[in-house]
Amino acid sequence: MFNLILFGPPGSGKGTQSERLISKYGLKHLSTGDLLRSEIARETPLGLAVKNLMAKGELVPDEIVIEMINSAIDNNPAANGFLFDGFPRTNAQAEALDKLLSQKNTEISIVLALQVSDKELVSRLVKRGQTSERIDDRNEDIILARLAEYNKKTAAVADHYKKYDKVKYIKGEGNIDDIFERLSDEIDKKKEPRFT
Ligand code: B4P
Numbered sequence: 239m240f241n242l243i244l245f246g247p248p249g250s251g252k253g254t255q256s257e258r259l260i261s262k263y264g265l266k267h268l269s270t271g272d273l274l275r276s277e278i279a280r281e282t283p284l285g286l287a288v289k290n291l292m293a294k295g296e297l298v299p300d301e302i303v304i305e306m307i308n309s310a311i312d313n314n315p316a317a318n319g320f321l322f323d324g325f326p327r328t329n330a331q332a333e334a335l336d337k338l339l340s341q342k343n344t345e346i347s348i349v350l351a352l353q354v355s356d357k358e359l360v361s362r363l364v365k366r367g368q369t370s371e372r373i374d375d376r377n378e379d380i381i382l383a384r385l386a387e388y389n390k391k392t393a394a395v396a397d398h399y400k401k402y403d404k405v406k407y408i409k410g411e412g413n414i415d416d417i418f419e420r421l422s423d424e425i426d427k428k429k430e431p432r433f434t
Pocket of ligand 1: 247248249251252253254255270272274291292295296297298299303323324325326331362363366374410411412413417
């Protein structure tokens with residue numbers, strides 16, 4: 239199994255690049271943001287419980303997202319591998335994910351971390367907010383709250399995987415096709431290492 243974490247701050251292009259990567263590599267896409275938004279749209283008890291937190295740009299509690307990912311992995315026994323998008327977002331989530339995968343005799347193969355300046359992130363999300371229905375793109379204050387959550391709770395997740403030498407940093411600014419090529423190069427190197 240090839241299991242990839244696409245990592246980066248809000249607006250770094252995780253959702254955008256995930257769509258292309260799953261189609262190229264045949265991975266199962268697990269986006270906790272998409273799963274949560276679907277719960278909200280269906281007005282499930284879980285959706286109602288997380289709606290206000292997401293609207294403020296805060297992270298939802300670890301137990302909720304860990305349980306969602308646990309079920310999603312169990313519901314896809316035939317997957318060749320998973321692309322985790324927007325998860326893990328805290329060290330507790332990273333530890334839980336490692337444990338879940340090891341119970342299935344697999345592990346994270348690579349963490350691709352998109353790097354984008356704060357100025358560019360805010361500009362992308364404000365722009366998306368002008369056309370999308372997303373409650374967390376509605377204004378700049380919420381967007382800045384999401385970036386603050388990222389710096390406080392999520393950035394450290396890269397350090398967790400650096401201990402195992404799994405993190406590759408990718409420049410996430412510029413042309414979407416060029417970024418996709420940089421991501422694909424790292425995956426190809428990992429899947430078929432060349433010995434020199
Ligand atoms: P997510 O759905 O993960 O949303 P996100 O971090 O904002 O990234 P997204 O994938 O949408 O944006 P992208 O970079 O693709 O999370 C939303 C919320 O859900 C969180 O704030 C939290 O409340 C909750 N949540 C989710 N997972 C959680 C977890 N594990 N634990 C706790 N809470 C959790 O794209 C952004 C924009 O940039 C797009 O408009 C795109 O078109 C544009 N773009 C992309 N690449 C570009 C490029 N190269 N140049 C110009 N624009 C580009």
